[in-house]
Amino acid sequence: xxxxxxxxxxxxxxxxxxxxxxxxxxxxxxxxxxxxxxxxxxxxxxxxxxxxxxxxxxxxxxxxxxxxxxxxxxxxxxxxxxxxxxxxxxxxxxxxxxxxxxxxxxxxxxxxxxxxxxxxxxxxxxxxxxxxxxxxxxxxxxxxxxxxxxxxxxxxxxxxxxxxxxxxxxxxxxxxxxxxxxxxxxxxxxxxxxxxxxxxxxxxxxxxxxxxxxxxxxxxxxxxxxxxxxxxxxxxxxxxxxxxxxxxxxxxxxxxxxxxxxxxxxxxxxxxxxxxxxxxxxxxxxxxxxxxxxxxxxxxxxxxxxxxxxxxxxxxxxxxxxxxxxxxxxxxxxxxxxxxxxxxxxxxxxxxxxxxxxxxxxxxxxxxxxxxxxxxxxxxxxxxxxxxxxxxxxxxxxxxxxxxxxxxxxxxxxxxxxxxxxxxxxxxxxxxxxxxxxxxxxxxxxxxxxxxxxxxxxxxxxxxxxxxxxxxxxxxxxxxxxxxxxxxxxxxxxxxxxxxxxxxxxxxxxxxxxxxxxxxxxxxxxxxxxxxxxxxxxxxxxxxxxxxxxxxxxxxxxxxxxxxxxxxxxxxxxxxxxxxxxxxxxxxxxxxxxxxxxxxxxxxxxxxxxxxxxxxxxxxxxxxxxxxxxxxxxxxxxxxxxxxxxxxxxxxxxxxxxxxxxxxxxxxxxxxxxxxxxxxxxxxxxxxxxxxxxxxxxxxxxxx
Numbered sequence: 001x002x003x004x005x006x007x008x009x010x011x012x013x014x015x016x017x018x019x020x021x022x023x024x025x026x027x028x029x030x031x032x033x034x035x036x037x038x039x040x041x042x043x044x045x046x047x048x049x050x051x052x053x054x055x056x057x058x059x060x061x062x063x064x065x066x067x068x069x070x071x072x073x074x075x076x077x078x079x080x081x082x083x084x085x086x087x088x089x090x091x092x093x094x095x096x097x098x099x100x101x102x103x104x105x106x107x108x109x110x111x112x113x114x115x116x117x118x119x120x121x122x123x124x125x126x127x128x129x130x131x132x133x134x135x136x137x138x139x140x141x142x143x144x145x146x147x148x149x150x151x152x153x154x155x156x157x158x159x160x161x162x163x164x165x166x167x168x169x170x171x172x173x174x175x176x177x178x179x180x181x182x183x184x185x186x187x188x189x190x191x192x193x194x195x196x197x198x199x200x201x202x203x204x205x206x207x208x209x210x211x212x213x214x215x216x217x218x219x220x221x222x223x224x225x226x227x228x229x230x231x232x233x234x235x236x237x238x239x240x241x242x243x244x245x246x247x248x249x250x251x252x253x254x255x256x257x258x259x260x261x262x263x264x265x266x267x268x269x270x271x272x273x274x275x276x277x278x279x280x281x282x283x284x285x286x287x288x289x290x291x292x293x294x295x296x297x298x299x300x301x302x303x304x305x306x307x308x309x310x311x312x313x314x315x316x317x318x319x320x321x322x323x324x325x326x327x328x329x330x331x332x333x334x335x336x337x338x339x340x341x342x343x344x345x346x347x348x349x350x351x352x353x354x355x356x357x358x359x360x361x362x363x364x365x366x367x368x369x370x371x372x373x374x375x376x377x378x379x380x381x382x383x384x385x386x387x388x389x390x391x392x393x394x395x396x397x398x399x400x401x402x403x404x405x406x407x408x409x410x411x412x413x414x415x416x417x418x419x420x421x422x423x424x425x426x427x428x429x430x431x432x433x434x435x436x437x438x439x440x441x442x443x444x445x446x447x448x449x450x451x452x453x454x455x456x457x458x459x460x461x462x463x464x465x466x467x468x469x470x471x472x473x474x475x476x477x478x479x480x481x482x483x484x485x486x487x488x489x490x491x492x493x494x495x496x497x498x499x500x501x502x503x504x505x506x507x508x509x510x511x512x513x514x515x516x517x518x519x520x521x522x523x524x525x526x527x528x529x530x531x532x533x534x535x536x537x538x539x540x541x542x543x544x545x546x547x548x549x550x551x552x553x554x555x556x557x558x559x560x561x562x563x564x565x566x567x568x569x570x571x572x573x574x575x576x577x578x579x580x581x582x583x584x585x586x587x588x589x590x591x592x593x594x595x596x597x598x599x600x601x602x603x604x605x606x607x608x609x610x611x612x613x614x615x616x617x618x619x620x621x622x623x624x625x626x627x628x629x630x631x632x633x634x635x636x637x638x639x640x641x642x643x644x645x646x647x648x649x650x651x652x653x654x655x656x657x658x659x660x661x662x663x664x665x666x667x668x669x670x671x672x673x674x675x676x677x678x679x680x681x682x683x684x685x686x687x688x689x690x691x692x693x694x695x696x697x698x699x700x701x702x703x704x
Contacts, residue, residue, distance in 0.1 A: 012129050013037045013054060017047035017073065018062035018091065023116070027060065030122055044068025048076045058129055063092040063103065071106040078107035087128035091116070159187060159249040161210075166190055175232070175255045177224035195221035195229065206236075210246050213238045219256065231257045273347040275325055276332040284346035284354055288409055291358045295399055301360040303398050306413035307335070307373065310391045310425040311572070312351040317543045318580040326383050327390065334376040339369065354410065363398055370394055370428040378426065391426035393417055402431055418442065422497055446498050448484050453504050453511075458482050460515045461682035464691060465534065465653060465675040468667050473695045475532035475566065477675060478516035479682045480508065500538060509541045513551070517558040517565065519685060524564070528692060534566040536598060542573040543580075548587040555591070562592035568619065570598050578612070585614045596653065600641060611648060618645045622656020622676070628665050635665055642669050 014036050018024050028038050039054060041047035043065045051059060059077065061070035068076075074088055090103040090111040103111045110128060112121055155171035167184045176193055187206075194202050198220040205216040217235045224230060236251030271283040279287070291302045309331065316324040328351070335345045335353060344356040355373070357366065377392040395416025397409055412431040419438065420429035452458055458480055465475035482490045499505040513535050520533035541547065555562050567588060573581060585595055596617035597610070610618075620641050628635040638654065645652045654666050657676030666674055680691060 009037075009057075011035055011037050012057040012133075013039065014125070015039050015041065015047065015050055015054070015056040015059045017041040017044065017050075017060065017065065017070070019043055019065045020062070023062070023091070023114075026116070027121075031125065034122060034126065044070060044073035047073045051077050052080065057087075057132060058125065059086065059088045060125075061088060061090050061108075063090055071102055074103075074106040074108055085132060087132045089121075089125065089128065154252060154254045156252050157190075157250070159251075161247055161249065164188075172253060175230070175253060176222065177226050177228070193222050193224075195223055197221070202234075206249070209236060209238055209249070213240060213244070213246060219260075230255055231260050276329050276347050278332050278336075278353075279344060279346040281346070281348045281354075284344060284348065284356065285410075287344050288356055291356060292399065292409075294358070300358070301363055301398060301400070303355075303357040303360060303363070303366050303396055304409040304413045305355040305357065305366075305370065305373070305394055305396050305428075306348075306410065306417045307353040307355065307377070307392050307394045308417055308421065309351040309377070310393055310421070311539065312390060314539065314543045315388060315390070317545065323383055323388070327381055327388060330381050331377055331390070334379070335373065338372050338376045348410075354413070360398075363401065366396060366398070370396065374426065374428065393421040393425045394428035395420055395431060396428060397431040418501075421501075442494075442498060444487065445490060445495055446502055448487055448490075449482075449495055449498055449502070449504060452482055452484065453508055457484065458508065458511070459684065460512055460519070461684055462516075462519075462688045463675055463682040464680050464688070464695075465532075465673050466679050468663065468671050468674050473692065474530065474673065475534055476516075476520070476688065477534040477568075477682075478512055478519075478536075480512055481682070496538075500540060503540075505538045505540050506544070509536075509538055510550070512536075514554050514558065517554050517560045520564060521558045521560045523692070524561070530564075531692075532564050532566055532594070533560070534568055534596070536568045537573070539570065539573045542569055542584065547584060548591065551588070551593070552591055563594070566594040566596055566616075568596050568598040571600070582612065582614065589614050596651075610644075615650065617651040617653055617672075620652065620654040620671075625654050625656040625662055625666075625676070626658060628662050635669070638666070638671075639669050642666075642671050646670065 014031060016024050016027050016038060017040075018027070019042055024040050028040070031038060039050055039056065041050050044061075045067045047059070047061065047065075048068070050056075059074075061073055063070040065073075070090055070092075074090065077086065077088065087109045088107060090106075090108040092103065092111060092113055110124060112124065155169045155173075155175050157166060157168040157172055159166045164186050165184060166187055166189070170180065170183070172178070173180055173182060191199055191202065201218060201220055205218050208214075209216045215235065215237045217233070219231060219233050222230050222232055233254045233256045234251060236249050238246050239248040239250060241247045271280060272278065273280045288304065294300060295302050309328075312324055312327070315327065328347075332345065332347060332353065335355065339345060339355060339357065342358060346354045346356070348354050357369065360366065373394065374392060377390065380387045380389055382388075395413045395418070397412040397416060399409070402412060415438070416429045416431040420427050423429070459482070461479045461481045462476040463479060464473045465477060466472060467474050480492060480496070482492075482495055484490055496505070499508050516533050516535050520531065523531050537547075544550070551565075551567075554560075555565065588595055594617070595615045596619055597613070597615055598619045599621045600618040618641065620638055624635075624637045624641070628638060642652050651672045652670075653673035653675065654662075654671050655675050657663050657666070657674045657678045659678065662676070663674060663678060683691075
């Protein structure tokens with residue numbers, strides 16, 4: 001017996017209910033040949049129970065049965081759900097009109113009399129089942145269509161042009177939020193629901209369709225009865241009479257609000273930066289290509305400005321990315337406020353913005369805009385009550401001055417931007433051929449540097465530092481040198497900035513620190529126990545949160561006395577975040593490490609700022625030493641730095657000592673320590689060992 005739903009059965013199931021065993025047997029034999037499945041009942045009650053349990057595709061009922069007649073069983077089945085179209089064939093030996101009427105009143109769809117014509121009944125059953133199947137498919141399709149219309153928010157309307165009567169489906173009511181029983185009105189009532197800004201669009205489409213008798217398809221907004229704004233797609237056709245005159249319009253309306261919103265969400269994700277809401281690289285490239293086409297056609301100028309924020313990573317590392325993100329959004333807003341409304345400000349990377357300036361009448365105006373942009377970026381930004389300052393480096397390429405295709409604009413602007421960054425940042429630079437050559441060289445250095453770090457091509461050289469009064473070697477500065485097989489000797493001024501930009505400065509700096517500490521510990525074991533080792537820390541190294549712990553581990557592993565390690569930092573290391581910088585310095589000082597400010601006088605320092613830093617020494621930049629004349633002329637800055645540092649209890653070391661009169665001037669002014677070519681160039685370990693042995697007998701500054 002079949003217990004599956006009739007919609008999933010492969011063969012029709014027929015219920016035969018008759019109290020006569022012979023009739024049931026003969027019916028079953030006749031229908032078996034047709035491939036039907038059969039279930040049997042001996043009375044009306046059993047028939048109703050089997051119908052309820054199995055939901056057969058057809059029922060054959062004898063009229064006269066014990067317990068419950070066929071008439072009552074038929075009525076009972078009809079009262080159940082989804083039985084309105086079920087074929088029920090009544091069998092009766094009665095041939096009077098009253099019995100036939102009673103069968104149809106009970107809900108039978110057909111009847112036949114006994115004795116049964118077996119050939120005829122098979123045909124009647126086959127026909128009834130085919131009709132039932134077709135009716136089921138029609139109902140299913142109608143339900144699917146209704147559901148599809150509901151899901152698609154699709155409704156239909158019909159407008160009689162003569163009477164101005166507009167009729168619509170129930171789905172239109174759902175779309176417009178109207179009462180369910182309302183299904184007619186006028187064209188004007190419909191137009192009243194259209195968004196005021198779109199009524200002209202709808203009216204124009206209708207008038208044009210009536211005039212041309214062609215269909216129209218438009219998207220427009222409506223205002224629902226509850227005040228919601230929705231977006232409809234509407235398609236309409238014009239119906240003409242025999243003379244070709246418009247008499248009706250029929251159409252459909254679909255609510256496409258969610259689709260439009262989804263498409264807008266996707267578009268924003270594809271074309272806009274999620275953090276700032278600014279156009280991203282994809283959209284910027286498209287607008288840049290479009291600007292190129294217009295400039296070619298109309299002989300116009302345009303510019304591409306690439307803007308990279310200086311030291312944003314420092315803020316991210318010390319205050320978290322939430323603060324950095326807030327700053328990025330603020331900078332994005334400032335850039336938009338600074339440029340013209342027709343210009344495009346985009347965000348291309350984590351700290352990189354691009355600006356497309358179109359329709360430039362005078363290229364010299366770009367200078368003014370760039371100055372305004374730098375000033376806008378450098379204004380104080382207050383986040384949670386704390387003030388932050390940041391600067392930017394900008395590169396500019398002009399069309400057609402630079403004679404570039406749109407594919408090279410960003411590349412050339414990037415080359416100019418790096419030139420601005422190499423010059424100290426917080427400035428802008430225009431692209432030219434020399435910059436392009438420099439960019440190619442920088443790329444070569446960058447690629448080779450990765451291999452150099454990986455394959456240990458770098459070396460640590462050492463430059464002696466002497467006591468100015470005695471001339472004895474008291475310390476060494478560890479300096480990185482690189483001799484590449486293809487590029488030759490690469491200047492630190494070239495590969496150190498490259499390492500800063502590509503992140504290699506961290507592993508490189510850690511390797512230099514460990515190597516220098518190991519060498520210093522060896523020299524101490526060899527008898528030079530007072531020798532101090534100076535190691536430079538880059539700004540990116542200094543901002544690493546675990547820096548003090550890492551240095552402590554290196555000292556423990558190499559066995560170097562912390563008092564014999566000096567760390568040199570630049571003034572810029574603590575400028576971005578004074579408080580965080582001071583905390584790091586205090587932790588280093590707590591270990592017993594000596595700290596000095598390198599290249600003093602070239603950065604941002606002021607006396608009040610220097611006074612707050614827990615440091616031991618300042619290092620006069622070589623630019624203020626090499627300008628000292630033989631008679632002590634032009635030594636004003638060096639003298640001032642020495643006086644100021646001593647007043648704060650700081651030691652002073654001067655670098656760039658190349659001539660005897662440099663050393664003599666510094667001795668007279670009270671400078672404590674010195675280094676430079678007069679003492680020795682940076683050399684490898686072997687040459688330093690020889691120099692140390694000699695220094696035990698004679699002061700280096702004298703023997704040289």
